[in-house]
Amino acid sequence: MTLNVGVIGVGMIGREHINRLANTLVGARVVALADVDAKQAEAVAAGLPGAKVYPDGEALIASPDVQAVVVTSWGPTHAAYVLAAIRAMKPVFCEKPLATTAEACLSIVEAEIASGRHLVQVGFQRRYDKGYRALKKAIDDGAIGAPLMIHCAHRNPAVPEAYVSDMAIVDTFIHEIDALRWLIGDDYVSAQVLKPRNTKHTHARLDDPIIVLLATKNGVRIDGEVFVNCRYGYDIRCEVVGEEGVASLPEPESVVLRKEAKLSTTIMQDWKLRFIDSYDVELQDWIEAAKAGKVNGPNAWDGYFAAVTADACLEAMHHGGVAEIKTATRPKFYD
Ligand SMILES: NC(=O)c1ccc[n+]([C@@H]2O[C@H](COP(=O)([O-])OP(=O)(O)OC[C@H]3O[C@@H](n4cnc5c(N)ncnc54)[C@H](O)[C@@H]3O)[C@@H](O)[C@H]2O)c1
Numbered sequence: 001m002t003l004n005v006g007v008i009g010v011g012m013i014g015r016e017h018i019n020r021l022a023n024t025l026v027g028a029r030v031v032a033l034a035d036v037d038a039k040q041a042e043a044v045a046a047g048l049p050g051a052k053v054y055p056d057g058e059a060l061i062a063s064p065d066v067q068a069v070v071v072t073s074w075g076p077t078h079a080a081y082v083l084a085a086i087r088a089m090k091p092v093f094c095e096k097p098l099a100t101t102a103e104a105c106l107s108i109v110e111a112e113i114a115s116g117r118h119l120v121q122v123g124f125q126r127r128y129d130k131g132y133r134a135l136k137k138a139i140d141d142g143a144i145g146a147p148l149m150i151h152c153a154h155r156n157p158a159v160p161e162a163y164v165s166d167m168a169i170v171d172t173f174i175h176e177i178d179a180l181r182w183l184i185g186d187d188y189v190s191a192q193v194l195k196p197r198n199t200k201h202t203h204a205r206l207d208d209p210i211i212v213l214l215a216t217k218n219g220v221r222i223d224g225e226v227f228v229n230c231r232y233g234y235d236i237r238c239e240v241v242g243e244e245g246v247a248s249l250p251e252p253e254s255v256v257l258r259k260e261a262k263l264s265t266t267i268m269q270d271w272k273l274r275f276i277d278s279y280d281v282e283l284q285d286w287i288e289a290a291k292a293g294k295v296n297g298p299n300a301w302d303g304y305f306a307a308v309t310a311d312a313c314l315e316a317m318h319h320g321g322v323a324e325i326k327t328a329t330r331p332k333f334y335d
Pocket residue numbers: 008009010011012013014034035036037040057072073074075077095096097123124125
């Protein structure tokens with residue numbers, strides 16, 4: 001069976017997901033598009049035989065021609081579309097964030113439970129990255145014993161002027177928030193944010209770098225550096241220190257050069273290329289799971305947990321001190 005997918009939001013990531021659904025992945029086709037920018041939706045539809053443009057996301061979700069929904073619109077619009085998809089009992093893949101407030105995420109969790117079906121997946125693609133999966137397997141296999149500490153870093157070469165301090169948490173570190181919790185199978189209990197001296201390459205509305213400190217229920221301590229004007233490249237680092245050894249995230253594949261008295265490898269510059277394979281694996285898995293009536297990837301509860309953690313990080317960043325991470329009790333539905 002081919003899954004008929006409707007995509008809401010044909011911006012940067014929307015067009016990338018449409019392209020992979022239409023040309024790279026198997027078992028799905030894009031039959032419907034919607035965007036507040038109707039011209040843009042028409043332009044994308046022109047390259048997709050059989051795809052119809054709907055006047056809005058709600059009409060797309062309600063259409064009998066659409067079996068499953070991908071939400072890649074602007075973040076603040078996600079919650080309403082995800083709730084509409086749940087009401088229509090259609091599987092929905094929602095790019096992060098699931099919603100822009102923890103309360104809205106919780107309302108999605110409650111609606112999904114009330115529907116009695118697992119319908120919602122959130123776009124935290126690192127869980128599908130080859131390197132992160134290998135790291136998780138090493139930890140799960142007991143290669144380093146119980147995890148004690150995680151040291152990690154999320155570095156970008158540069159960001160535009162419009163990128164401000166909160167985005168370091170809600171757009172950047174949010175990927176670590178989800179991936180690290182999944183990596184060690186542990187929940188966070190508190191957050192703190194340290195602000196070292198600013199780089200001269202930042203601007204008045206961006207503290208850069210910052211260090212986020214997280215503590216987990218099992219007492220694991222995490223230090224995560226976010227440095228978005230590091231200049232040298234897009235570099236994702238993660239080292240898990242356990243009782244019996246240390247496991248590190250593998251470097252992305254890159255040819256090692258010996259030339260002009262130097263040994264060198266290239267460091268990526270573009271975040272899109274760093275995780276390009278994982279987006280393919282993620283959406284292929286979603287297609288299969290949606291057909292089987294399951295959710296294998298990050299679910300609505302994970303989206304909610306990430307939102308609560310991000311709120312605590314923001315509170316700590318703005319007010320100093322240690323912010324508690326308090327969530328509702330995890331429903332059995334997500335066991
Ligand atoms: N997982 C990742 O690594 C990753 C990467 C990039 C973006 N994202 C997420 O994907 C989402 C989209 O990001 P983007 O970079 O493509 O943004 P974008 O601004 O390029 O595209 C957003 C699109 O949504 C449309 N839109 C706005 N309001 C709408 C509405 N009410 N209904 C329908 N369409 C609407 C806009 O017209 C635009 O075409 C964001 O939530 C972002 O955080 C995730």
